[in-house]
Amino acid sequence: MDYETPCIESVIETFSSMCGVEPELSGKPEIIPTPKTFRSDDVLGIIGLTGACKGDIMISMKSEIAQKLIGAFIMEEINEINDDLMDGFGEILNIIAGAFAAKVEEKKFQLALPTVMAGQHQTHIREGIRFISIPMVFPDWGEFKAMILMEEA
Amino acid sequence: MRILLVDDSATMRKIQRRLLTEMGYSDILEANNGKEAMKVLSDFNYEVNLVLCDMNMPEMNGIETLVAIRAITKTIPVVMCTSVAEKSAVMEAIKNGANNYLVKPFAQDAFVAKVKPFLG
Numbered sequence: 504m505d506y507e508t509p510c511i512e513s514v515i516e517t518f519s520s521m522c523g524v525e526p527e528l529s530g531k532p533e534i535i536p537t538p539k540t541f542r543s544d545d546v547l548g549i550i551g552l553t554g555a556c557k558g559d560i561m562i563s564m565k566s567e568i569a570q571k572l573i574g575a576f577i578m579e580e581i582n583e584i585n586d587d588l589m590d591g592f593g594e595i596l597n598i599i600a601g602a603f604a605a606k607v608e609e610k611k612f613q614l615a616l617p618t619v620m621a622g623q624h625q626t627h628i629r630e631g632i633r634f635i636s637i638p639m640v641f642p643d644w645g646e647f648k649a650m651i652l653m654e655e656a
Numbered sequence: 657m658r659i660l661l662v663d664d665s666a667t668m669r670k671i672q673r674r675l676l677t678e679m680g681y682s683d684i685l686e687a688n689n690g691k692e693a694m695k696v697l698s699d700f701n702y703e704v705n706l707v708l709c710d711m712n713m714p715e716m717n718g719i720e721t722l723v724a725i726r727a728i729t730k731t732i733p734v735v736m737c738t739s740v741a742e743k744s745a746v747m748e749a750i751k752n753g754a755n756n757y758l759v760k761p762f763a764q765d766a767f768v769a770k771v772k773p774f775l776g
Contacts, residue, residue: 520761577670591667597712598760601739614712614739 506651507532507635509606510560510599514639514649517599522575526647529640539628544647545569546584547624548596551615552604557654558612560600562592564647566621571644584621593617628652657775658683658703662693662721663710663737672708675767681775690716694724702729706774708758711738711745719748726753733774 511528519525535541545566552558564572566584573591574581581588596617604612628634637649659681661669669686676684685700687693690713697704707725711718718736725734733755738746746757758770 517761520763573667577667578674587667587670590665594665594667597665598739601760604739616712616714 504607506558506607506633506653507637509603510635510649510651511637511639513599513602513606514562514637517595517602518572518641521595521598522572524572524575524641524644526639526641528638529646530638532635532637535628535634535636537628537632537634538630539634541626541628541634541650543620543624543626545623546588546592546619546621547626548592548617548619550593550596550600550617552600552610552612553615554604554612555610559650559652560596560603561626561650561652562596562599562647563650565645568641568644568647572641589619589621593619657681657705658685658700659775660685660687660693660696660704660707662687662690662707662713662718664689664713665710668710668737672767675764676771679768679772679775689713690718690721690724693721697725697728697732702732704732706771707732707734708771709734709736711736711749719745719752722749722752722754735770735774 515526543563546569547563549559549561570581573588576591600614633653635651639649640646661672663669673684685696687696709718709721722734736749736754736757738757739760756770
């Protein structure tokens with residue numbers, strides 16, 4: 504199943520409509536062999552999906568990009584990792600996951616509550632998980648990663 | 657006009673508050689979840705002109721909140737805020753007395769179009 508396209512579309516639609524900035528692909532989506540230890544950027548958001556199969560969507564970006572992005576979302580300047588940034592990042596991730604789930608409706612995904620972590624984290628992705636990393640970029644701000652993790656059927 | 661925003665995300669409440677303020681409304685109440693919403697409504701003697709209620713919340717979700725509101729009053733308009741994935745739940749919300757729904761992500765004009773009819 505192609506999860507990359509609906510994920511890319513959901514990220515672009517959500518950031519464009521809610522934050523007024525349109526990201527682009529900066530490279531080809533890549534299937535990362537697992538097991539794999541993934542090191543995130545300064546801000547990492549994870550939201551779980553349950554349904555016909557289980558998975559997660561993750562977004563990882565540098566602090567300064569997250570500050571600009573969530574600042575644009577709430578229309579206030581953000582200069583540090585604070586509660587507004589963490590809460591806003593989680594809400595954006597929730598909207599992205601909702602849009603993604605609607606695009607793969609046949610999987611009947613339900614959304615878990617998002618988790619947002621500040622600081623660089625190492626996340627262990629176990630064997631048997633299809634781990635797709637999608638490099639994206641805000642042309643004026645810099646690169647970030649969208650990732651999909653799905654349990655293989 | 658008094659409006660109650662029910663959402664576990666402080667960010668979404670802030671965004672909705674800003675949009676409502678730009679529309680000229682300033683009497684805006686907030687609740688973090690359905691339980692808080694029921695307390696706020698009771699504290700204000702159910703004299704609220706519109707409830708904007710998120711669907712996906714911990715403690716008491718949007719449908720449970722809507723059912724609790726409708727058990728007490730059928731007259732306060734309730735607009736459910738939902739992500740596109742929760743669209744199937746919208747039918748359940750409408751069956752339970754929701755007046756309309758707003759799908760996230762939304763643009764400002766979509767927000768105004770959904771909310772304005774209930775505020776005169």
